[in-house]
Amino acid sequence: MRLYTEVIAVHAIDIDELRDCLAKAIEPGNSTYIRGHAFEDAIEVVFTAVPGCDVQRNSLNRFASEEVDLSVMNFKDPGGLRALPDIFLVECKDWSVPVNAATVSTFALKIRHRGCTLGILVAANGVTGNPHERTAAFQSAALALAEGTKILLMTTADLHTITCATDVVDLLHRRLLDLVAAGTFTLA
Secondary structure, three states: OOOOOOOOOOOEOOHHHHHHHHHHHHOOOOOHHHHHHHHHHHHHHHHHOOOOEEEEEEEEOOOOOOEEEEEEEEOOOOOOOOOOOOEEEEEEEOOOOOEOHHHHHHHHHHHHHOOOOEEEEEEOOOEOOOOOOOOOHHHHHHHHHHOOOEEEEEOHHHHOOOOEHHHHHHHHHHHHHHHHHHOOOOOO
16 A cells, blocks of 8 residues: 555666565575675665665764664655655665564664664664564664663565555565554554
8 A cells, every 4th residue: 555645657676686685685605704695785775776775885874883784765756755864774685584672773763873773774674573572673663762762663574565666665664664563563
């Protein structure tokens, strides 16, 4: 279901490049570094295709204590992420297991330290816990939201459904609405 119904131009995502990056990210013969970098490449492909988004990779803070995988400047193009803030952070976790609560809490802190209000966690295999009981990572997302920090969740399964920038916009706008309505991550 589209939240924003104005007719907009469809911006293509290079699906072949996206799939190639995702394939490199799961190739067991590749090193952890190569797999992680390929996963970040895939996410960069997705966000650079969204109208009005400009992406910066691997930003280290002045104290060399926190790195951000992607920082996104959102110029709120009519066909882009109009409901998201002007700047948000993206954390990429190409883990073979779900991301745990401590990692979600650390990302929430990183978002606040950078003066942002929203981050997108791209967790290849989801997060730990139960959304209905708000356990584990779902509790961390709920606590972050209560403190004014919104974290949206994307998974590899989501990435495989994307065919154009409009799919990304629809997905993230829906996740933002669902996050506020449910009070924690959603995957629907």
